Amino acid sequence: MLRQALIAVSKSERAERVVASSPLTRDLVRRFVADDIGAVVTELTDRRLLVTVDHLGEEVRDRAQADGAVRAYLAVLDRLPPGADVSVKLTALGLRLSEQLALDNAATICDAVAGRGITLTLDAEEHDTIAGLESVHATLRKEHPGVGIVVQAYLLDAAERCARLDGARVRLCKGAYTAPGAYTSAREIDRSFVRCLKILMAGSGYPMVATHDPRLIEIASALAVLNGRDATAFEFQMLYGVRPAEQERLAGVGAQVRVYVPYGSDWYPYLMRRLAERPANLAFFARSLLSR
Numbered sequence: 001m002l003r004q005a006l007i008a009v010s011k012s013e014r015a016e017r018v019v020a021s022s023p024l025t026r027d028l029v030r031r032f033v034a035d036d037i038g039a040v041v042t043e044l045t046d047r048r049l050l051v052t053v054d055h056l057g058e059e060v061r062d063r064a065q066a067d068g069a070v071r072a073y074l075a076v077l078d079r080l081p082p083g084a085d086v087s088v089k090l091t092a093l094g095l096r097l098s099e100q101l102a103l104d105n106a107a108t109i110c111d112a113v114a115g116r117g118i119t120l121t122l123d124a125e126e127h128d129t130i131a132g133l134e135s136v137h138a139t140l141r142k143e144h145p146g147v148g149i150v151v152q153a154y155l156l157d158a159a160e161r162c163a164r165l166d167g168a169r170v171r172l173c174k175g176a177y178t179a180p181g182a183y184t185s186a187r188e189i190d191r192s193f194v195r196c197l198k199i200l201m202a203g204s205g206y207p208m209v210a211t212h213d214p215r216l217i218e219i220a221s222a223l224a225v226l227n228g229r230d231a232t233a234f235e236f237q238m239l240y241g242v243r244p245a246e247q248e249r250l251a252g253v254g255a256q257v258r259v260y261v262p263y264g265s266d267w268y269p270y271l272m273r274r275l276a277e278r279p280a281n282l283a284f285f286a287r288s289l290l291s292r
């Protein structure tokens with residue numbers, strides 16, 4: 001119930017004005033969003049963590065805004081080391097205006113990262129954008145085989161999607177939105193996650209296991225061993241500001257760990273989704289309100 005309410009609030013412009021205008025929100029934003037992307041990338045890579053950066057923004061209303069998002073990605077590339085990744089939301093590149101526009105914009109970023117040793121991953125968003133996401137990914141992959149895509153385990157057919165994507169770089173996550181008919185219970189989502197993991201680990205692609213869930217991290221590690229994958233043949237991914245000690249622990253035992261680092265001023269919907277995932281984040285917010 002709370003999760004659904006917060007996801008609804010993440011789309012409300014009025015709620016955004018209230019939350020954004022409060023100086024009390026600052027601590028929470030700082031915890032989950034990089035205020036200086038160059039400094040945060042350096043700090044993480046110095047700690048042997050990989051990064052994927054997300055220029056915050058979604059749902060552009062016109063081509064000029066979509067062009068702005070492309071420019072922002074091109075501008076950040078000079079601040080990223082080889083081995084970094086950029087996470088891109090197709091709605092920020094104009095998917096809701098036209099699929100061709102989003103494809104052209106994503107191709108521009110793919111061309112720019114090629115040759116720098118940087119990869120691009122297409123984030124998964126609302127359920128009505130998934131067909132567009134898969135179609136853009138399939139087209140991009142013909143020229144840029146390393147382009148990644150996200151599968152949300154809460155979708156009923158997540159396992160079939162993973163099977164269809166054999167050979168690709170696939171980030172598996174639980175899913176941060178809501179979708180009609182999707183799994184809603186934690187147990188069902190976890191089961192679907194494990195089904196997907198089995199397919200990805202046994203397949204010929206590169207699995208990116210995006211979760212903070214200790215049980216799923218353990219299962220993924222075991223499946224990697226069972227399928228003869230060494231530490232370079234898959235990676236864990238976690239969000240900036242979430243379980244940083246676990247990120248370091250995993251990297252310390254030789255796993256590849258990539259931290260998803262959002263940056264930019266359009267942080268509101270991202271922050272609301274983080275609150276929706278974990279009541280403890282709400283408690284953190286409440287504590288920061290009370291401590292003033």
Ligand code: FAD
Binds near residue numbers: 123211277
């Ligand atoms: P949860 O069910 O949130 O947590 C499971 C367990 O993890 C908890 O019980 C607890 O033991 C532990 N845990 C979680 N948070 C904490 C914490 N703060 N401190 C201590 N323990 C904690 N979603 C999309 O829909 N599309 C995307 O493109 C997308 N990309 C993502 C990229 C990355 C790198 C990550 C990590 C997530 C992404 N997500 C995306 C979000 C994802 O779908 C989930 O909403 C989010 O990761 C929370 O799910 P979880 O797997 O961490 O498990």
